Amino acid sequence: MTKKKYEIERDLRYLTLLAQSFPTVAEASTEIINLQAILNLPKGTEHFLADLHGEYEAFQHVLKNASGNIKRKVNDIFGTTLRESEKRELCTLIYYPEQKLELVKETETDLNDWYHITIHQLVSICRDVSSKYTRSKVRKSLPTDFQYIIQELLHERVDDSNKAAYVNVIIETIISTGRADDFVVAICNVIQRLAIDQLHILGDIYDRGPGAHVIMDTMERYHSWDIQWGNHDMLWMGAAAGNVACICNVIRLSLRYANLTTLEDGYGINLVPLATFAMETYGETECKEFVPKNSGESSKLDEKAMRLTALMHKAIAVIQFKIESQLFEKHSHWQMQDRVLLRNINYTKGTITLDGQEYPLTSNEFPTINPANPLELTDEEKMLAKRLRHSFKVSEKLQRHVRLLLQHGCMYAIYNNNLLFHASIPLNEDGSLKNVEVTPGQTLSGRKLLHNIGMLVRTAYQKDAEPEERQYAIDYFLYLWCGPNSPLFDKSKMATFERYFIADKATHKEKKGNYFTLRDNENVVDSILDAFGVTGDNRHIINGHVPVHVANGENPIKANGKLMVIDGGFSEAYHKETGIAGYTLVYHSRGFQLVQHEPFNNAMEAIRTGSDIKSTTQIIEMSSHRMLVADTDKGVELNKQVADLEELLYAYRHGIIKETERKKKE
Known part of the structure; x- marks a missing residue:
């Protein structure tokens, strides 16, 4: 044979x-x-974003303008044939078609002429962004109402004299039948969709900004995306699974930034019981250390609201410290007993002992702590914790969004020779992979570590799992949030208590893990890529988590171009720290480009004035040839077929x- x-x-x-x-x-x-x-x-265009932190307007605008790519295409296509103001108006129409049409109809004297010109322009742009795809793929992205019409316009050219009249009649009929507005909206949405082939989010959709739930609503409708879970995403996933320590952290962070929009308006979490408890229990205490951080949301609060927020903030923080400590003692193999700080306090003197040194507390008012048993919740705290847990568990929208994170997400991913993860790979001092004990007696490193953590996370939501195993998985969300060897945290400690209660800033220091000190070493990066089975001449690690301090001259490109850190500070809270307002890494058929964004004011201003996010592009790595589908993971699969x-x-x-x-x- x-x-x-x-x-x-x-x-x-x-x-x-x-x-x-x-x-x-x-x-x-x-x-x-x-x-x-x-x-x-040609290879489809991939966009990489990280650390969105609830900044939904900036995020949505970056999706709409494809990180500035649509504006570049408009410039390429129309060059000097359109004035800058006309190109700006055209771009705004593509980004916000419904809203821009309303403004146009208020100012245009000859609307039919405007429709004729604009539809021809939009068809030219749509033809350009669809040129990378098969007709079948383009057809699937078209709205049903206009599928046939858009296909005809895309594949017939007005410079063909035999077809010019045919094209013009189609456009004239769209206008005369009163469908022009609907058509403009439809083709603008198609341009937005085709401009980005695949979106990769490298973690941290949640916390700080006001609209994490809006981002998740956007992703629910998005055509092709994946996410590598971040520590803040994991915190909310733990809260949705019923981990009360995670619930307390979620609420505390929301109060810290005076940002309750996602909790209350987005997910319907009832905070009235917390407010009532806080006023009754902490109403006479000093809470200056719990006043919200000065941000856009907190600046809108009056004195009375600021005081209530601070009381709620302190109340939930104390419950958090108690429940976290209970879990640290319950799971001794986490080796976090040193974080059971409530046992280290001298409640008579108002001091705390850390590493053998005594420090005075900035406040010694703990009305719910029994010095003889400081980790025990009062009856009122137990009832409050129960009610808050119920509120998170029955939030249909939160549970739906977490299912979406599970469906599209994981701890790491490999796409086209790029290793994606949110924060770090635990390493020893010599750069070798560090063994981490995930469950008692199970020690893992590298790829197996991240894979098994991902499986454990899913166990928390599996009703058919063994009760003991499922409960441990639920508990483990806390370790992923603040554990020293967590790939999502990787620091010596989370100094939350110290920042609230100890003035000496030396105690606030959180020593970063070895990954963060070694990630500029090309040999270390190569060894991580080898361990994850990432091959190819042009292979990279792409992650976020730690903001790049561009204002201080820090370079997001490390290890001789093999590692890219794309946390540029989307969150408003980081703008002063980073000096910019986020990155998009764009990987197209010609290579890698890093797009650096300036702060975005708001969508209404963009619609009214035609303003856009100001972005600068840095070429990171260009390919010697134009990459084709054959050069991608998809190409490998198609060749097998x-x-x-x-x-x-x-x-x-x-x-x-x-x-x-x-x-x-x-």
Whole structure:
């Protein structure tokens, strides 16, 4: 038996199933031709974003303008044929078609002429952004109402004299039938969709900004995306699973930034019981250390609201410290007993002992702490914790969004020779992979560590899991949030208590793990890529988590171009620290470009004035040839499909499998 026939016999069961989809030589051959054609299309454009932190308006605008790519295309297509103001108006229309149309109709004197000109311009832009894709893929992205019309306009050119009248009549009829507005909105949305082929979010959708729930609503409708979970995402996932320590942290952070929009308006979490408890229990105490951070939201609070926020903030923080400490003592293998700080306080003197040194507390008012048993919740705190847990568990929208994170997310991913994760890979001082004890007696490192953590996270939501195993998975969310060897944290400690209660800033220091000190070492980066099985000449690590201090001259590109840190500070709270307002890493068929964004005011101003996010582009790495689909992970898969179909053709032609005609539909 020849080698080919042996392979066919070996794969016969699979080929018989494949023959059901391609029952004849003609159909199998046609599919091979189709796949080979796709392999020679330019690679689709990938966008990488990290650490969005609830800044939904800036995030949505970056999606709408494709990180400035749509503006660049408008400039390329229309060059000097349009004035700068006209190009700006056209871009704003693409980003916000419904709102911009309302303004246009208030100012345009000849609306029909405006429709004619604008629709021709939009078709030209749509033709350009769709040029990377097959007609089939473009067709699937088109709205049903205008699918046929847009296809005709995209594939007929007005410079063909035989078709110019045909195209003009289509556009004239769109206008005369009163469908112009709907058509403009539809084609603008298609341009936005086709400008980004795949969106990668490297963690931290949640906390700080006002609209994490709005971002999740946007992702629920987005065509193609993935997420590598961040520590703040994990905190909310833990809260949704019922981990009360995570719930307390979520509420505390929201109060710290006076940002209750996501909690109350987004997810319907009832904070009235907390407010009532805080006023009754802490109403007479000093809470200056719990006044919200000065941000856009806190600046809107009057004195009375600021005081109530501070009381709630302190009340939930104390409950958090108690419940966290209970979990640290329950799970001794986490080796976090040193963080049970409530046992280190001398409640008579108002001091705390850390590492053998005594420090005075900035406040010694703890009305709910029993010095003899400082970790015990009062009856009122137990009832409050129960009510808050119930509120998180029954929030339908929160639970739906967490399911979305589980569906699209994981701890790490590998796409086209790029290793993606949010924060770090735990390392020893010499750069070797660090062994971390995930469950008692189970020590893992590198790829296995992240994979098993991902599986453990999913266990928390599996009702058929063993109760003890599921409860541990729920508890483990806290370790992922603040554990010293957590790949999502990787610091010596989370100094929350110290920042609230100890004036000496030396105690606030959180020593970063070895990954952060070694990530500029090319050999260390190569060893991590090897451990994760990432191959190829141009391979990279891409992550976020730690803001890049551009204002201080820090470079986001490290390890001789092999590692890219793309946390540029989307969150308003980081703008002064980073000097910018976020990055987008763009990977297109020509190579990598890093787009650096300036702060975005708001969508209404952008619509009214035509303002855009000011972005500067830095070329990171350009390919020696234009990359095709064949050069991607998708290309590897398509080549396997071609090989399978060629085996099927061989089986047909040698009589190993018989062709069958499809039955005609009655």
